[in-house]
Amino acid sequence: MTVAEVSEHLSLEVLAEGDLNAPVRSGYCSDLLSDVLAHAGGGDVWITHQRHMNVVAVAKLREVAAVVIVHGASPNEQVVERARSEGVSLLMSDENAFQVAGKLYQLLGG
Amino acid sequence: MLQAGNLEEAGSVSGDVRRELATLKVEEDIIRRAGIVCFEGEMNIAMYSQGGRIILLVADDRVELLFSDRGPGIPDIELARTPGYSTAPDWAREMGFGAGMGIPNMERQSDRMEVRSRLDGGTVIRAMFQRGKG
Numbered sequence: 454m455t456v457a458e459v460s461e462h463l464s465l466e467v468l469a470e471g472d473l474n475a476p477v478r479s480g481y482c483s484d485l486l487s488d489v490l491a492h493a494g495g496g497d498v499w500i501t502h503q504r505h506m507n508v509v510a511v512a513k514l515r516e517v518a519a520v521v522i523v524h525g526a527s528p529n530e531q532v533v534e535r536a537r538s539e540g541v542s543l544l545m546s547d548e549n550a551f552q553v554a555g556k557l558y559q560l561l562g563g
Numbered sequence: 564m565l566q567a568g569n570l571e572e573a574g575s576v577s578g579d580v581r582r583e584l585a586t587l588k589v590e591e592d593i594i595r596r597a598g599i600v601c602f603e604g605e606m607n608i609a610m611y612s613q614g615g616r617i618i619l620l621v622a623d624d625r626v627e628l629l630f631s632d633r634g635p636g637i638p639d640i641e642l643a644r645t646p647g648y649s650t651a652p653d654w655a656r657e658m659g660f661g662a663g664m665g666i667p668n669m670e671r672q673s674d675r676m677e678v679r680s681r682l683d684g685g686t687v688i689r690a691m692f693q694r695g696k697g
Contacts, residue, residue: 486606487664490599491671503659507606510574514581514598539578 454561456519456542459498463546463556465521468533471542475518480557482550486511493517500553504528512541519543523550570609570658577601580619580628587621593692596672597626600690603665604630610655611635612685626692628673637680644670644678 457473478496483489484503493499495516501508504522509532512520519542522528527545536543546553581598601617608615608630615632637643644666651661670676673690680686
């Protein structure tokens with residue numbers, strides 16, 4: 454399953470396009486940046502409420518497949534710009550973290 | 564030089580370090596680990612100190628990151644190394660920092676790490692990554 458396919462199945466809005474063909478391995482749900490740095494895996498879809506500049510840095514460091522910002526909270530334009538220039542896929546959902554994580558879990562076959 | 568209190572820009576040094584290490588053809592594993600250590604280190608400088616600097620050293624056998632700041636120092640280094648312990652201000656916690664995982668993460672991702680601190684002086688952290696481990 455690729456980022457593009459996940460995005461379509463979960464009706465996500467693509468704010469910044471990184472590699473949308475990147476394979477999605479699993480998911481990680483956290484708002485604590487150090488927790489993500491310590492435990493998220495490469496190829497995870499990172500589900501979070503955080504939407505500031507450091508999200509892009511953490512996503513890049515951890516090499517996640519994509520970031521999904523939940524509950525329709527949009528990041529500012531500088532963050533989106535940074536994500537674009539760093540090649541980080543930044544997606545947005547109107548749904549909450551539970552719903553997004555649940556759907557992703559089901560989509561990836563548990 | 565890193566400025567105090569500017570968390571938005573603080574993440575940029577780790578990106579520079581990663582690019583520099585990649586140019587020097589350092590092992591992927593070290594680039595990944597050094598990037599994480601640098602990010603945690605620069606966040607600590609931005610959150611807790613009055614400013615500081617990060618020095619990157621690349622040798623044939625190792626990579627080192629040296630963080631030094633002017634600031635309050637760490638009164639109890641053992642406590643600061645305890646997972647979950649944090650003195651982060653509320654504004655930083657709201658951004659997802661201050662989980663008490665910074666220093667433990669830095670130790671976990673590096674091969675060796677030393678923390679030295681002087682109260683009302685500053686803190687120096689040296690993180691080392693051994694090269695050539697395959």
